[in-house]
Amino acid sequence: MQELAEATQNKPLYPRVLLKISGEALMGDQGFGLHPPTMTRIAGEVQKAHQQGIQICMVIGGGNIFRGLVGEAQGMERVQADYMGMLATVMNALGMQSALEGVGVHTRVQSAIPMDTVCEPYIRRRAVRHLEKGRVVIFAAGTGNPYFTTDTAATLRAMEMDCNALFKGTQVDGVYDSDPKTNPDAVRYDKVSYDEVLTKHLKVMDASAIALARDNNLPIVVFSLREDGAMTRVLFGEGRYTVVGPAEVRPAG
Numbered sequence: 001m002q003e004l005a006e007a008t009q010n011k012p013l014y015p016r017v018l019l020k021i022s023g024e025a026l027m028g029d030q031g032f033g034l035h036p037p038t039m040t041r042i043a044g045e046v047q048k049a050h051q052q053g054i055q056i057c058m059v060i061g062g063g064n065i066f067r068g069l070v071g072e073a074q075g076m077e078r079v080q081a082d083y084m085g086m087l088a089t090v091m092n093a094l095g096m097q098s099a100l101e102g103v104g105v106h107t108r109v110q111s112a113i114p115m116d117t118v119c120e121p122y123i124r125r126r127a128v129r130h131l132e133k134g135r136v137v138i139f140a141a142g143t144g145n146p147y148f149t150t151d152t153a154a155t156l157r158a159m160e161m162d163c164n165a166l167f168k169g170t171q172v173d174g175v176y177d178s179d180p181k182t183n184p185d186a187v188r189y190d191k192v193s194y195d196e197v198l199t200k201h202l203k204v205m206d207a208s209a210i211a212l213a214r215d216n217n218l219p220i221v222v223f224s225l226r227e228d229g230a231m232t233r234v235l236f237g238e239g240r241y242t243v244v245g246p247a248e249v250r251p252a253g
Contacts, residue, residue, distance in 0.1 A: 017166070025042065025225060058093075
């Protein structure tokens with residue numbers, strides 16, 4: 001690990017990444033909605049990575065505001081509930097855009113559901129150009145289709161943007177064989193294959209997203225978004241994290 005860190009001291013393992021975070025990550029200790037201090041802290045983590053020359057795009061869930069499956073469970077039509085969930089992700093994207101620009105990071109929001117008054121429509125070539133110009137791009141409204149989660153949307157956008165990896169920011173520092181919050185003997189993986197994640201039902205992302213990443217050899221890097229500077233350290237091959245990939249993972253760089 002020391003040799004890897006020295007070899008990549010001035011060169012990131014992943015020069016372009018998509019950061020996927022849940023909507024719940026934005027609500028802090030609240031039970032609902034947005035918590036501006038928490039959003040500012042997350043924006044600061046993105047800023048640190050961005051200052052190292054990393055090209056970053058993001059997908060944020062909407063569970064802190066509305067979750068389609070919950071709406072369906074309460075008697076709503078699934079398609080309608082999913083569209084409401086997509087709109088919740090737009091609200092989160094706009095909030096994160098404000099937080100990022102508050103720390104000096106130029107940001108664009110692109111929505112799969114057109115709403116030109118508040119953000120750009122999703123146009124792949126335009127998004128790539130924004131990344132090349134050093135802007136952070138936040139993709140909102142999932143894929144624009146019901147029945148697809150933001151996990152799947154994140155994987156799809158990461159591939160469309162030709163990202164070197166999908167970064168999944170979570171509450172813990174990687175993938176464990178059981179919940180480390182309830183099992184003190186839980187074992188953390190340094191590397192785990194896509195198939196192991198699926199067969200062992202490890203809680204990384206939903207099965208569709210994992211299968212899509214597997215079929216396109218997109219590495220998924222799971223790390224703790226709660227640790228100060230963790231994202232930047234992981235980008236340069238340091239710190240604690242788990243890589244989900246083929247049996248032999250060879251990060252791009």
